[in-house]
Amino acid sequence: MSPQADPLYHKRVWWKEATFYQIYPASFKDSNGDGWGDIPGVLQKIEYIASLGVDVVWLSPMFDSPQIDMGYDVSNYEDVYAPYGTVKDVEELIVACHKNDMKLILDLVVNHTSDQHVWFKESRSSKDNPKRDWYFWQPARYDDEGNRVSPTNYRSYFAGGTWTWDKHTEEYYLHLYDKSQPDLNWENEECRKAIYDSAMRFWLDKGIDGFRIDTVNKYSKVLPFTDAIIADPTSFTQFAPEKWCNGPRIHEFIKEMNTEVLSHYRTYDGLPLATVGELSLCPNPSDVIPYVSAREKELDMVFQFDITHLGQGPPGGTSKYDIASWTLPEMKRIVSKWQTFIDGTDAWTTVFNENHDNGRSISRYANDAPEWREKSAKILALWLVAQSGTLFLYQGQEIGMINAPEHWDIETEYKDVESQNYWAEVVRLDDNGTDPGRKERIKKGLQLLARDHARLPFQWDNTPNAGFSREKPWMRVHDLYPEINASSQEGDLQSVLSFYKQMLRLRKEHKDVFVYGTFELLDPEGKDTFVYRKRYEGKTAVVLLNFRLEVQCLPTKEIEGMEMLVSSYGKVVGGPLQPLEGRVYINY
Incomplete structure (x- = not known):
């Protein structure tokens, strides 16, 4: 059977063609002047969001939380953090999105809770509490001198160890992240059932259209816990993903989540829900495909983070922020790898270069100097929009926000x-x-x-606090907000904002080749330009990207007989590629 004859091979589904727009509630829009963004603020800007041409709003955690990790430490899945608003506000946001032909997905944060969640409070209350086994508890070990040491030597994502001593019950509990974020024990069936009811059905019953699933491949740990191999002899703690990532029951757990919950719901317009998982530490396509194969009925798609790790030290280790230089051929290989791994399969891919966990793409992949900021933003927009897969944008990306000074x-x-x-x-x-x-x-x-960098308040206009809040924001506004803001760009047809809108329209107009087309990297070792070809049946597009600050020759052979669809420089009729210019050529 040919791939095209296989009914599951890249079958057309709404979420494959959709553009998702991530909103970080603390930093989007403050409606009441307390310095925190909130859900009513999102409602105030719903027309702006819809005007971008996006199809889905992804709202980062707005659940009740002590905010140690900005809402990824949930203390109550069924309530909203008071500065963000109320459950009723979220219900109104669901309605507003749907009225504007957009869907809404929420974050699903169920690898861990806050230590303030009632489940954990019960779990730590006594060793014989019914919820004791809803988290991971282990007795202490003792060294040769009789000193108490943690059950294993695992290193936390947030530096330090993964075990914290609880004086009350005199045992350690596990936390892959901050000590205020104890890991849930998915081995416990009652715990899983409670997760499905409280974190999922509660919101699905209110009409949301799916989930972005946090840390999705960490639910299954390797048990019993044993020490990791010592790779860093200078440290007691060792980064040990082999002990808690892609564990032995992970696919069983995700399938159960689908069977028990997700398969019983539809979007507001009767379509299948959308799920996208945060899949870290999966560098090999063979490890990713089981999660996103349509036949496996696990996740629709995942975020794979090679592109955001470009130039970064090993994730989770002491060297994460020991940055290294990178080359354009390295970037090309990463993009090609995750564009082509779905060829001939029933799996799907995602396209993104920003989110709440990374520096801004202009500062990372291009040039954020004043004279190059806009050109950088536009070439990156073109680079992304023409790639295959589901497109994800992060708030502020569409106006060219950059890293903190x-x-x-x-x-x-x-x-x-x-x-x-x-x-x-x-x-x-x-x-x-x-x-x-x-x-x-x-x-x-x-x-x-x-x-x-990604969490700086959104820059709405050039008024005090960038129009984000009447009062001092929870986090400092970027110094350059008078120059980089949405208001100044909305009426400017040459602005970054206008270019993003144009590119999203073109992506929909040419979705055959942009969304579903096969990807072919041209000139893989070229150090100046990034050129790739997209094909869908008889339609071809060639994308030319000059990542240098010098003019580059046009590869005329690759675009012979084609017409230019768009240039990041605007009305360009041809000639050499200008500094930080991107173009798309197409035939029909």
């Missing part, structure tokens, strides 16, 4: 728990002579890669 002080201006934990560790290691010079290296890494 380098002169900002990390200790006072960076708010993220990961940034602060890493920085505290760096200061300790540098000051005690363990790793001299580390502070300067990690400072540069945080200035480029820290999660804080």
